[in-house]
Amino acid sequence: MHKAVLPFALFVLITLFAPSLASHACENHTFSNNRTYARCVDLPVLNSSLHWNYNRSSYTLDMAFRHVGTTHSRWVAWAINPSGQQMIGSQALVAYQSNNNGSMRVYTSPVDSYATSLQEGRLKYRVSRLSATFEKESEMTIFAAVHLTSDMGTINQVWQEGPLNGKGDGPSMHATSGDHIKSIGTLNLVTGVTS
Incomplete structure (x- = not known):
């Protein structure tokens, strides 16, 4: 009886804790420029994560948007949309x-x-301190300080990636199916809660 219960109990514990462990993979990342962030979240699609510090007195979001699995012929973007959870207005x-x-x-x-x-x-x-890196032949990161307003403790975030145009000097249209239309959600800058 006890032998049957123990494996089941272990299974339940693994099932409960595995999602929370996976959701914090971003915490293991170290930036080459030695920047550190108090919070991070692994975004649910497009191999991306957001790392940030939020100053509640100045409403400044010091952030890094990281996308992995990319190439030099692609672009990345991260946005706040004050209009809602959509692309237009980002x-x-x-x-x-x-x-x-x-x-x-x-x-x-x-x-x-x-x-x-x-x-x-x-x-x-x-926006200040805007910069970007392309490292390890597959990892692109945008760094910035975004100066928000007092009513923006929770934001609508949108992120995306796509190919460069034929000349390689600007973005071309991203895909309009699959994960590319799921890359949107809300983020509480104080608690780190996403939806």
């Missing part, structure tokens, strides 16, 4: 590796159309 940070000299191109882009090619433009929020 205030995006975009990065890719330039084919001209191999340096990283990183900039802000307000998304106002489904036909956007993520042109550079001014966001609704001030």
Whole structure:
């Protein structure tokens, strides 16, 4: 009797704790520029994670968006959408590796159309310390400080990745099926709770 109960109890414990262990894989990552973040979350699709510090007195989000499994011929983006959980209205940070000299191109882009090619433009929020890296031939990260407003303890986040255009000097349309249409959710910057 006891021999049958023990394996079942172990199975229940593993089942309960395995998801929580997997959900914190981002905590094991160390950034090469020695930046550290108090919180992180592994995003549910597109091999991405968000790492951040949130200053509640200045409403500043110091963040790193990391995407793995990419190549030099693709772009990545992370955005806040004050309008809701959708692409239109997103205030995006975009990065890719330039084919001209191999340096990283990183900039802000307000998304106002489904036909956007993520042109550079001014966001609704001030962004500082914007930079990006491409490391290990497969890992792209965007770093920034985003200066929010007092009512934005919980944000709508959108993230995406896609191919560069034929010239390799700008984003082309991302896929519109599968995980590419699931890359959206909410994030509480204080508690770290996502949905």
